[in-house]
Every structure is written in C-alpha cells, then in structure tokens.
Amino acid sequence: MTSAGHVQNETGQPYVGLRAFRQQDRGLFFGREREAREIATLWQADRLTVLYGASGVGKTSLLHAGVLPFLGSDRVDILPVGRVAPDPALLVSTTPVRSVYVLSLLSSWSAAPPAELAELTVRDYLDQRPARVDRYDDPIPTLISIDQAEEMFTGAPYRESDLEEFVAQLADALQAHAGLRLLLSMRQEYLASIVPFERVLGQGSRSWFHLLPFRREAALDATRRPLEGTDRRFGENAAELLVDDLQTVTIHSEQGEKTVLRVSGVEPVQLQVVCSALWESLPPDVHEITVDHVRLHANVDRFLAGFCRRMLREVAERHGVPEGSIRSWLRRTFITEHGTRGTAYEGLHQTSGMPNALVRSLEDRHILKAEYRAGARWYELQHDRLIAAIRHTDPETFLQAARTALSRAQWTHARELTEDAVRTAEFDDLGVRAEAEAIFGDVAVGTGDPATAWRRYDAAAEMFAVLQRADGVGRVLAAKGRLSLNLGDYPTAVSALSAAVARVPGDMSAQTALAQALWHVGQPRSALIVLNGALAVGGDALLDALALRGVILADLDQPEAALRDLDLVRQHQQPATLAARALALALAGRFDAAEQEAADAIANAGSNGPVLLRAARIRVILGNAVAGADLAAQAIRADDPALPEHLREQARRLLPPPN
Template sequence: MLTNSLAEGSPPYVGTRPFGIGDDRIFFGRDREIEELSALWRDSRLTVLHGGAGVGKTSLVCAGVVPRLRAEGAHVLPLGQIWRRNVFPTAAFPEQNPFTLALLSSWYPDESPIRVAGLSVLNSLRRHRRKDRFGAPVPTFAVIDQAELLFREPMPHAGQRRRFLDQLQDALTAEPNLRLLLAGREEHLDDLLSLGERLGEDAGTHYPLRPFDRDAAVQAVHMPLTGTGREPGRDAVESLVDELRTVRTPWEATDRRIPTVAPALLQLVCARLWAGPEPAAALDAGPRTGRLAGEVDEVLGEFCGQALAAVAADHRIASGRVVSWFRAAFADRGSGGGVAEERLGTGPPTEMPASVLRAVEDLHLVRVRVRAGVRTHELHHPRMIGPVRALGERSWPVRRPEPAELLQAAERALCTGDAAQAWYAAEAVIRACGNDGLRLRAEAEHLLGNIACERRRADLAVQHYRSSASIFEVLQDGRAVGLLLAALGRLLMDGSAADAVRELRTAASRLPNDLVVQIALAQALWGAGQPTAAVAVLDTVLARDGDTPEALRARGEMLVDLGRTEPGLRDLRRVDHLDRPSTRAAWVLAETARDDAADPRDLVGGVGGHDGVWPDPAGILGEAAESGPVLLRVARVRGLRGQEDAAVFAARAMRAGRPPLPPHLRDEARRLMTTGSRASRATGRE
C-alpha cells in the first residue's frame, strides 16, 4: 500500500512536471522504449521521437535514454531548447538569430554567451568535437526538446526561424558524427522529418511514443517504492491502474475499460495520493466500494478545475466562461470523441482565442490528433470525461505556479509570439517573489527588458535592465551585470553614441575582462565617430581571445568600411558571413571592391531581377531596411557597379536610425548622393 514513508526524502512521483536528468532512479515502465530509442539514436543521423502532449517524451529522453547512453560513455549534450531562455539580455546581442543562440546556450551552458553568439549550429558542433584516444572524432548525441515549437503558427521572427532550420539541415548534412534527436508532438511529424530531406536515403527515422499499457503502468507505480520496506501490494497498484483505465459516461450503460493509461495522469494521481493524509486508504478500499473511483475523480476534477481557472486568470477571462466552454467542447456526448479545429470556438457557450486552446493543450488537458488531414482536439484521456462534466459552475481557486514555473511560462510565451502574455507572467513573478527570491526577481526584470526590446520600447527596456542589474549587483553576479550593462550601452547607441560610450566605459572599468562589454564598447566608439579607438579595442579582445566570433565579425565589418579590404575579409572568412544582413553586406562590398567579381544580388541572397536591379529594395533588405551602415554598403556596391540608384541608397543611409550612420561615414554617403545624382541627370533618369 502507498504510505508516506519517503516523506522526509524526495517524493517517489513527479506529479505534473516531466522527469528530468537525475530522476532515473524513480523512472520506470519504459524499459523497452529506452532500449529501442537508444538503438535508433545510435544508428541514425536524425531520429524523431513523437507523441501526444503529456505522453512522456521529455521524461523518456532525460530520465531514460540519456542516462543509458552516458553510462555507456557516449558524448551526449545537455537537453537542447529552441525557445529563448532568459539567460542573456536581447539588446546585448541585437543581431543574433534567437533560435540559434537559445539552442547553443542550452547545449553549452558553461560557455559565455559571447562565445556562442554568431556561431552557426554546424560551426559550434565542429568547435566542440570530441575525439577518442586514437584521435578519431566520436559521435555527438544532441537532442532538441519541444521541437514542434518551430512549426507553430503564428511564430515571430519567421525569417530567422527559416535560417535556423537551414542551419540544422546543414549540420545534419555536413557533420557525419552528429546524431540529432528531435522530440516533438505527433501532429508535426512530417515537419520534423523534413529536416532530414537533404540526407537522401538516410533521411532519418521516427519513433512513436504511446501511453502506458497496463503492465507498464503497474511498474511505474510500484517500482519507485521498491526497497523502502513499505511498497504497496500488487493488487492495490493494479486496482489504481485499472481505475485509471475505466471510463464512465452518462451515455453508456456500463463502464468501459480502455487498454492504456496516460503517463501524465498516472503521475498526477499518484503524486496527489502520496501527498494526502491517508494515501493507503484510497487504495485499500478497492474499486468495489467506489472509494478509489471517488478519490481519482476528486484528484482529476480538482486538477482540471484549477488548471482552467489558471488559464482564465492568465488570459483575463471569467473562470466560469472558460469552464463552460471546455466542458461543452470536450466532455459532452457529441464532442467527447474529438472536435475538429475549425469547430472550436464556433458554438456555445462562447468563443475562445487560440491562445486559450494552446494553454489547455500545454497543461495536458487536451491533445491533438490529425485524421485525414484535419487537426482534431480531444480530451487528454477519456478517464477525464466524468470529472470534467462534474466541474459545474463553482469557482475554483487559482493555485498559481511557483515563481520559477511562471518565469519559464513567460519565456515560452515570448518565444511563441505572445508578448502580452509573457509580460503578464513576468510581472506575476515579481509579485510572487516579493522581497524574497532576489535572483528570480532579477531574472523577471531582465525578461521584462527583453520583452520591451521585442516591442521596440527602448525606454522601458532601459528601465527594467537597470532594475535587473542593480539586483544582480547585490547578488554579486558579475557575469549577469556585465551582460546587462552591455545591453544598456547598446540601447543608447541609436539615440546618443556619446552616452553609450560613457555607459560602456564605466562598465568596462568595472568589468575589464568581460568580452561582451568590450565588444559593445568598440561598437559604441565606432558609432560615436572614433574608428581608430574602436578597432584598437577589438584588436585587444582578439589578442586575448582570437576565436571570439562577435569580435571577428565586428572588426571585419569595420575594416571593410574603412577600405581595408584584405584584413577585413580575413576576419569575415572566420565567421558565418551569410547569416546577417550587415555581415553579408560587408562581405559583398569587400569582394566587389577587391576584384569586381561579386554579383550585387548576392547581398540579398540571390534575389533580384535578371538585370541586377532590385525590384523591391525595402522588402529585400528586410530586417536591415533601417540600418545606416548596411544601406551605405549597398550604396557603395551599387556605385562600384556603376548603377544609378547608388544615390538613393546613400540618401536612405543618411536618414536611417537603427542604427544610424556613424559620423565618419557620412562624407562617403554624401559623395555617393552627389555622384549618383549627376549620373542620373546625365542619363536623363533623375
């Protein structure tokens, strides 16, 4: 029988959270899956683990497969995430691909962000290759969890997402020792497998993860307590598992048993019973008395009611409206078996935004299935029908997540494009922390600064970054302070380069060895019209750490702008010069100035008319349409090619403000405006 014998130690069940690294001692019921998925991961360059929400994908990887491979001596990277964790201020790395930086920061958590900033996935993997004792490279096992987020719509930063997916394909193609595992929801299986299309016949394999069968569920309940001296009898465990397989509805005359148990519900019920005052009594009563059924109904009903109340509070909707909508959509006789996506929100009692549907899916209240090409939403498990129907109209108390969970929810909301929800959750973290939990409060202020940057509210970003930096100062976290000071300095560049220089000189005096601060200082000096000092700072950085991609990129661009083509190209050859418009523009300018061999259409990825004239410059330049330095490089390339619109781009460069054109480059822009206008008049096309 279940007892509280482990109450003084860690609990035997994880409840609503997934199993993590270190939970392998209490992870049971997946022996076959661990063996099969480990073999697939070893043998395939791309493996896709797929299943419904809450089926245990993250748990299988973290508590099952990763410990198995590491015990065998395999080189397995930490769990990879593509949603932007709150580990760096956005403004400190303004031109980074957020998906790439998030992934590399999670794969290499001990690296300073500046060491991975600017690297592609392929270059980062090559930098961190491991070799055996004979000098041969060993396989790198890498996983990306929640990979379906890459294919959710709408998704912000669509262009950067597309380039990130290209980076993953490049890594799979060019790095034969990479073994990539993607864990994602089954409705996105085709999207996930498409990443292996460049591999030809070796296009990857997939592994479906299903709910527990009866024997696996019994093992998952019984084994965590084995050896404690108070493990439950098998009959008690079987009674609980059978109860979780039993479906009762008012439109069926008899109870129905289904063959599977949802792992998320199993852990939820076990954790709640374990935490109760008399967990043994609920099992010993047995299903015949109805007490066990009542206990399970109570746990599931309380979970659903509180989860829906939390969703309602997060979305500022009356709790009763959300509960009524959910019950009508998913637990009545007509829709209990599934609701097509186009029908959701169209019938009584009320319409709900798509963000509410995503929230209840992420909380494991519903799951998605694709049938004949139609996305269908249904209850996470049929055992929930009765408890959901019994929710009634009562108001459920909102049991807020812990501040750390709230912060994670805010980060995830920002990644999926819901900046308003991210802001609300980050503010909730600050309220929940009060005067305690200084680190979480600092991280929440930090995240609010990031959200303000997303909204292009530099004033708000400065306010929250300063608040975060002051708290990290108290915590004596010099690395966090350095990143935030660099972010503050960069935010000031667009308004006043001189103010940015002052801010960053102060930061550099306090953190003289911080590469992020030094690189930001160099770029502020460049923006303030001090090119010699800017290059000197970067020379010092690269003399100390010659492999820093951001320093190489910044110095390469500066040298090209100064007409020092060959040394500029040497720097740019050492970084991924195609990933950013500013670096791509510098590269094409250098190549054009050197030997007139570059096609100016390369500046925009080969898009343009057959005559080399760009039909839609603003659209083609995209993110760089307001960048003074990029527009000037475009103008210079056009001028070197003798094309008449050089003056147009030069004039735009003079007006641009994100960032503005540095003072020492304005004379070149004026020259191009004058010579370009004369050329236009000469041909009668002004």
C-alpha cells in the first residue's frame, strides 16, 4: 500500500499536521493498513458501504491515502471522491435544478459548467462514461464515494425534497449499473440519518465499517515509520513516550480536583499535530529524537496556539492587515454559533469581505482548506481542532487591531474587534474591559454619538482608576477633552485636558489639544507655554503643535517667530494655517506673497471665522479698510468654527463705527 522510498511532503517534513492526507501522501501514511484493506474489500463487494467514525479519526485521510492507493486503477474504475454540500447560490439560480446534492456530486466528478451538469441525472452521467474492462474483457467494478456524507443531512428542512431526489437518483444508478458500488464516509453522529435510505441504496448488499482511533501499535507505526525516508529516527522509548502522552487524559473538576485517565486509543489528528510540532521544533543537527525532545515539544494545545499565532502573524505582515482583524474574521466566518465549522465561498475579489489573496495565504499555511463544489471554491477551517485555537487568544491582539481600525475610521470593524476582545478575556479582567470601553467611546465619537461616547469614557475612566492606571485615566480624559473641544465646550475641554496632561505629561497630542482649548477660551499666551513645553519634549503630534504655535504667534503679531514654525509645516497646511502664514507675511512687510496666500486661504475658508478674520486683518494692513471691514463682519457671523471671544472682539474693532 505504501511506497518503499518515503518522501517528505511539500512542507519539507514527513508529517502532514492538521490537514488530511492526500493520495500523493500515501508514502507517509502508516498505521491503517488493515483498515484500508478491509474497506477496499467491502467497497468492491457490496452495493453500499458506510465508513463512519468520530470527527478527527482520519476518515478522509484513510480514504485518500489508504483505500484508493490500495485499489489502484487497473482492477477498478474509480471516480474522484465526491462531496454533496449544497451551494446556496444554486438555490436562487435561474437554471432548473432538481437536486442541489446531485449537482454538487456531479461537480465533484466533472469540470463542466454547472448549467450543463444541471441537465443530467447521476445515471445519465455514468451512462456517458466509456465502459472499462479487465484484461479478460470482463467489466470491472465502478466505485463512487462521497466524503463527509453527513452534509446531506445538515441542510434546512426545505432541502428534504432535494435529498429524496438525490437518493432516488443514486438508487436508480445502482440498479442500472450492476458493477456500481457506493461508499459513504460520514461522522458517526449522523448514522441514524442514513438508516431510512440504507435498504434502497444497498439493495440487499450493504456493509458498515466503524473507524476507531489508533491502537497503540498502529500509533507507534504512524509515529516512527514516516521517518524512514529522513536522516532522523526515534531513540529508545521516545516514540513510546509520545504515544503514552497521547493516551493520557487529565480532567480538572470545578472543585479543582485532578483526574488522570488512560485511554486505549490515540486520535490520529492529535498524533499528526504533535509529531509535526516535534519535527519543526528540533534543531537541524538533531538526528536522534530523545525522550527529552518529546517532553519539551509534544503538546497539542500549545502547538495549536503557537501554530495559529505564527501563521496569522505571517499572513498579517505579508498583506498589511492586523492579526486581530484576521482572527476576528476567521471567528465570524468559519465558526458557527454552535461552535462547529462554517463555510464561505470565494467571490470574484473577496471571500466574506476578506481579499482573496489573503485567504489563499491562509490556505497555503493550512489554516483554511478549499474545495470545488458546483463550480465554486468553498473554504472552511482545516480541522475542528483549530476552532478552540482561533477562539481563545490574547485579547490584546483584538484590541490592537481595533485601534488600527480606529485609525482608519473603520468604526464597525473596530467595534466588532473590541467585542471579540471582551469575549476572549477572563470575566474579571478589568483592564481589558477598561480598554474596550475607551475604544467604544472612540467609535461613538466617530459615528456621531457624543452622549454614548461620554458615557463610555466615564466608565473607562472609573475602571482605570480602580486599577490605579494613571496612564489609562489620562488617555480617557484626553479623549473627553477632545470631544468637548469638537463640541465647542471649551471650558470643559480645558479642565479635562489639563487633568489628562497632569497624568500623562508625555502625551504631545493631549498637550496640543489643551493649547487649542486655551486659545479658544482667550488664553493664547498660556497656550504658547503649553506648546513650548510639548515641543521641547517632542512626540508624534509634532506638526500639529508647530502649526498651532505658528497660528497663535501670528495672531499675537509675532511674524518672524510665526513664519519659522509655519514654514516647517507648509506641506501640511490647512486654510487656518495658510491664513495665519499670510498674516505673518503681511506683518513682516511681504505684501505680494501675503495677498496671494490670503486669496488661497479665503477660497477654501467656507464659514471659518479665524480664517476670515486673518484675511480681514491682511486687507487692513494692505490699506483696504473697507474690504477688511466686510471680511471682519463675515468672520463674526461665521460658525465653522465660530470666532473665540477674544478674536471676536478683535474683529469688532475692524468694523466701521456705527452712524
């Protein structure tokens, strides 16, 4: 059944890890020789063979890498392994489809367009195939199989008629083709669903095969023998220790009591996981795997968590998407509310909102697997054991991704990521809840809901205070101050931002916001003191601080100092800074340049009070008091933003005296 010269798979190692074995992996597939031989015999002899077992026991691997290679293609006519998961797109298709299960099965066998296959029955398709005979001109059996056949019974009730039509077509084909044999591979919990159809499909010739976990000797074969084609081997008692560990189950009760059980079987998927982890963790110069290597590296849960973390980090770095965003998408797309695997089909450019290039990278790294069904690529998690690894992660991963989403104004995504962080955190993890409330507040600000934002910020500040996290309290107070600033409540903004800066003195953005609030309440010189201190320390809001200081210096008639700052931010100028620079140029006597820049600022000013006032002052400096008065009047009426009171008084002085 296996080749004499074993070869490593495409990952460069002799174990396949989480994914199922494929037919080309037959040289690495051990421990199932007896089962493969018995199933092959039953499949050829009986009209219906049902292969069943628990999830993860290796049914798909056995079928592809054990049974099919054992049969070969000279003694039997074998069609590709089929799947019958319905494609939801077919349910709304304009092409008449008698059974989505039939079309799905035929799509597994043929690359023809669904529109062509929709016109065929199972019997029609088989009738079109040329008959195969052996060397004595006797017809050879035709073997068809359906993997994960439980998919026939997991649809909604409105697919019952599709199922009945599908079974009728299979029965018709089995009746018409004497040499046709059907194998159904399915999870054992769905066995009761196949019983009503057993008689019509088996037609008096049927068998069942229960696939169990590895027994000890088979597990040792599956552990040791894949290394025969490598320069490594297991040392004394090392493989035995690995299998012993897999046969040992530790149970922790709610009262903290520990019970250690010894089980008779070894789950094949767990064996592949730990062997793969062990192989990957060994230094290159290790040729004998010792018991110490097994004790250090053969841990399923730890490997799964580390495996997911490494693969997702690689994909995140390659595609520029936060790891938390990818993990959240996997949770929402491929894990159902019942904790089972879900599916998603690949669209033209995206799969459930994620770029196809990124999804293909996840497939390459064995996080997802893809299958063609009814002419479309469908994705699901590589294995059920990945569900827990994806669900349970460090909440900070989600929080960091949520902050990235905030920076990109992706409000809904930021909220979803934060909800994931809260769900994955321990119930009493106040730190995560505090960070989450702060992000929820930022989302509310972004979506135009200041009342909710204020409530969320208050909750976050209380939690940070309980934790004695001055930095957290400071960040939330800064956020409240910015919210007040945006709402035009400048005294509240000054109070909140002053408290924030006292707690987080190194936050340059908070200091810049405080200076802006002080300028709005008529304290420009206090604002300059704050900005001077912030710029002396430096930080990530350098350009904003320079621009604001330049604006205030221009308003205080200090043109040379203003121009030094404003010249440094010329590539990032807004109408406000452009008007301030124009005013500084006029005050410095550079009238032509001032007039041009003032015109540019006014063109984009809209109803910006400070911009209009600076333009008014420039007109007066240039000798046009009438134009200056007109612009000053517009500045007083402006509301986006309105003039602070100290500048409003300055504007009134430019108006002509009342008659």
